[in-house]
Amino acid sequence: MNGTHAMLSHFPIGFWALATLMILVGSFMTGRLADISRAALLPVLVLSLLGALAAIAIGFIVWPMAANLASPLARNHILMAFWSLGIYSAITVLVWKAGDTAFDGARRWVLVILALTGSLMFASAGTLGGHLTGSTTAFSQVLSLMGWEVYTTFYSPLWVIAVMVLIGIALGVLGIMSQRRIG
């Protein structure tokens, strides 16, 4: 299953990289290429999610779950994969919701911020996958310079976890209330 997971993983990573490029081009350029990027973004995002779901599902049967949960590298790979999926799911929902106005005004900045954040996540997930199969890359040294040694598990102290949850709940409630007011 290791080889199958590696093969399938190229689809979300490729599509996410392409989607990020399309968001940057669609946000900061004009002309036909920018128009195509904006128009074709949603299908690319949908395909990326399908690919990610398949890759993650297969990924969970590469090793026994006990091994996944005991390995710092595997734990990190799983966390970054899920966070990548979460961020690009958010982008997909927003682009789908806005239709061809997704790049209007400040929205483009939203997409750019989300895409760049997501890029760090899927690049991390990818490089960790390489480590797990014995093929390390220099990108892990970049992550080390950014303060994260990839051979140690990515986890946060409880107060940070609480802050993250509070941010999520507060923003979620704010969004639901706004939706209701708008009707």
Added chain:
Amino acid sequence: MGTRNKGVGPWLVLGLPIALGLAWITQGTGVIENDLERNIYIPEELTMPLQVQSAYNGEQIFFRYRWPAERPHVYHDMLRYEDGEWVRHGRSVPGPDPDGTYEDRVAMLVDDGGVPQFGRYGGYITVGDQMRFFTDSASPAEVAEHSHLGEQLGQSDVRKYLPATRSDQKDWRSVVDADVLATQREAGYFLDLWHWRAGRSNPINVSDDQWIGEYRNSDAGSGPYTTNWDDDSQQPVWMLDPEQTGQRSLRWEDVTSGDVDFDGFYYLSEDNRTDFDPDHDWQNGDVIPRRLLRQPVGSRGDIAVHGQARWEDGYWDVTLVRDMDTQAPLDDKAFREQGVYDIGIGVYRNATGSRWHYVSHPYTVGLGREADFQAMAFNGDSPDWSNDWFDMTLFYPGQVNWPLLISSAHAGAEDIAEGTPVRARHSEKQLALYGVEMEFNDAITSRWLMTLIAGLIAMLGVTLALLPTFRSTRQGDRS
């Protein structure tokens, strides 16, 4: 609200990079901390360098070791006089001895191919179930009651052992029959252990000589130290001979100062002792070593210090020498011309003992045949060490044992089953970090899962907050 969204709404997206950024800059904190009650102490440095050389002259083989140490620790197991009692300092404890009274050591495991897994996985294969000073170490009472370890060997803890000496890798109790153990040993299924101690062997220029089978056993004969303590009288048996040394004891302030006069009397041996004088006017702070050094006898005395092993300018420099063939095939691995041998080295420094050592990957040393490094052939009694040092990186191994490594909880268990060597998959730094995390595995796994879910909650919240901002605003679009 719609107007407000146009101004502020999009920037709610910043909640996500703030949440994830906070997670990033604080990651890895809040779990790992020393807990001596659970036998957990994490060294400040997880790796250290070691330089090794080897040479042989056809009769003897020499190994030279050089490693950095902030200060030498040569005092070990001391008795300090305090208000009428002799108080013991320097027994084996989790982490460093608080008084610094625990000796530095270098230990080298040697194999000639009789234990093939050792060449691939080094000392990991000797770390079995419920070893002493692990958080889940076996109870001394249970070990003492074990028919072989307790009743036959007289032990009360689980120390290094080889996998095939147990019928169930997950159970230290499952020692195979005594006749099988004997047959394994005759077939060469044991590891030779060179064991130099800065306190309990070096002052008289010898090393201990042991072997690993179903336990960390000693070679035949007697070792380089015995115990200087009378249980009945609760006092030492011997003290320094004042006529010979000018003193009856050491002083606690000297023992703990960190300075050592290697040419002075910092130890008690057969050559400088006399009977303990209970009538002497002992003063608080007087110190008598709890170990008496003596010349080892038999196979256990095969290894000697060559020249003088000394700490100087921040480095220990230790050379050990032994007959290439000691004629003790049940205790030692013989070295021969054109032979290649597996070795693994452990170093103790900073007043630590037991499992708080730094260990190496397995390496090969060749006697005229290709290997990781070469033993230099020479004529004469003493090598000139003109050959290059072989540099190793040693690492703190944490609480990782062989039963774990071959279980479904280790992603590399299949690689081990296929015989892939550890050096092909893991660096020393990687193993040190893994070893530390394994000491907190449950807590880290739980915190990691919470972090993962918290991140997803933050993403969901941001998405919901942004949905009003991303309503389609053009006529005919969905909304």
